[in-house]
Amino acid sequence: MRRRWLFADQLGPHFLDGPRQPVLLVEAKSVFRRRVFHRQKAHLVLTALRHRAAELAGRATFVQAETYGAALRRVDGPIDACHPTSRPARELLRRHPRVEVLPPRGFATAPEEFMAWAHGRHTLRLEDFYRDARTRLGVLMDADEPIGGRWNYDSDNRLPAPKGQPALPVPEPPMPDEDDIDAQVRRDLDAWQADGVRFVGQDGPRLFPATRAEALDRLRHFIEHRLADFGPYEDAMLAGDPWMARSTLSSSLNLGLLDPMEVVAAAEQAYRSGAAPAASVEGFTRQIIGWRDYVWHLYWYRGAGYPRSNALRATRPLPRWFAELDADAVQARCLADVLAGVRDRAWVHHIPRLMVLGNYALQRGWRPSAVADWFHRCFVDGYAWVMTANVIGMSQYADGGAMTTKPYAAGGAYLDRMSDYCHGCRYNPRHRLGPDACPYTAGYWALLDRTRDSLTGNHRMAQPLKGLQRLPDLEAVVAQEHARGSRAP
The missing domain is CATH 1.25.40.80 (Serine Threonine Protein Phosphatase 5, Tetratricopeptide repeat)
Known part of the structure; x- marks a missing residue:
C-alpha cells in the first residue's frame, strides 16, 4: 500500500483510506521563512500537525526538515497524496515522480x-x-x-x-486545553524567531481546535448553544x-x-x-x-492570473501600521478594535473582515494582491484558496464584477447601523469633512470619485454615482483623503 502524504490542512480521517494505511507527515521550516505569518497561526498549524503525528504513532512517519524536498529524500517507497489546496503545492507534487496525486477531498462538490x-x-x-x-x-x-x-x-x-x-x-465557544505538544511548539517558535524567522501578532493561549476531538467538541457546542x-x-x-x-x-x-x-x-x-x-x-x-x-x-x-487581478487599478502599498497590526496607532474605534482582534486572536468574524478591514483597504486603493496576502498570513483560517476569491473578488472588486455585482464599499452610516462602534468614537459617521470626519464616510466618496470611470455602466452603482455628482464638497473631501495618505485614521 502506498504511503499517504497528509499536508497540514488534510488532518482528518476522511483523507485516509483505512486504519492501516501508512502515513507521511512533513513539517517544513522553509514555509515559515518565506512569509511573515501570524504567530498564533503558525502555532495552530504546527501543533495540529504534531498532534496528528502523535495520534498516528506506529504507522506515521513524521519528518521535520528545512524543506519538503529534503524531507522526501529521507523517505523511501511510493507515495500518494490527495490533491493539495494551492498551486505551489500541486507543482511540488508534480515534480516528484514517486508521488501520485489523487482527487481532492475535504469539499462537498467535486x-x-x-x-x-x-x-x-x-x-x-x-x-x-x-x-x-x-x-x-x-x-x-x-x-x-x-x-x-x-x-x-x-x-x-x-x-x-x-x-x-x-x-x-x-455562551462563548469552548476553549481547548493546551498540552505538552503546545508547549514544545511555543518553545520551537521562540527558537525560530531567535534564528531570524519573523512573525506578526501577539502570542497567546491557543483559541482554536488542533485535533479532531477538539473540533467535534466545538461543533457540538455550536449546534446546541x-x-x-x-x-x-x-x-x-x-x-x-x-x-x-x-x-x-x-x-x-x-x-x-x-x-x-x-x-x-x-x-x-x-x-x-x-x-x-x-x-x-x-x-x-x-x-x-x-x-x-x-x-x-x-x-x-479562474486560473493562475486571477490573484493579480486589479480592475480598479489600486496600487498603493499596505501601510506599515496595518501590515504590522499596530491597532494602538488607530483612533477610529471600529478599525482599532478589529485590527486588535487580528493582532490578539488571528481571527475576527466575516463582517469585520469585509466591512471594516476590506472596506478600508478598498477605499484607500491598496494593492489587492497585497491585501489578499495579508489576510492569508494573518488569519488562522487563511490559505491562498480561501483568500484569493474572498479578497480579490468579493472584498476588493479587483476582478471587475466577475464574482460580485458591485463593490462591497460603505460609509460610516452602515457601520453605525450594524454595530455599536460609532458610540464613543472620535469620528462622526455623518461627517465627511473636517477633523471629526469619519474615515469610512469620507473614504467612500473618495473611492467613488477615483473609480467612477470603472463603475459607470454598473446599474447597481448608478444611484451612488449620481449622489457623487451632487456632492458640493467633493473636491475638499478628496483633498482631505489625499492628505491623510497612509497615516492611521
Missing part, C-alpha cells in the same frame, strides 16, 4: 461537478451554485423543494447589533463580543479536522428536530457547502 455546473455560464454566481449543490446533495430539501419553500433566508438574517447589549446572550442565533445577527458587530454566534469552525474545516458534510448534517438535524430555525440553519449551510466550496473551485477555475 471538480467535475463544478465544471459541469459552470459549463456554458456567462456568470458564476454563488446563489446559482448553492442551489445546485443543495439539490445535488439533498441538503435542506423536502423532496424536490427547499425547506419552507425558500432557498434563501438572507432577508431574515440582517438584524443590526442589539441596542444596549455588550454581547449576544449565548449558538446555531439558533447565528442567522439573525450574521451581519452584526459588537465591540465587546468578538465571537457573536459564529461557529468558529473555519480553521477546523480548513485544517481538514472536520468534513463539511458532517458539519452540514449536524446543522440540518438541528433544524429537523426543532432545535434551530430554518433561517439560521440555511444561512450556516450556505457558508459551508455554498460559499466555502464556491471560493475553493473559483481559485482553480
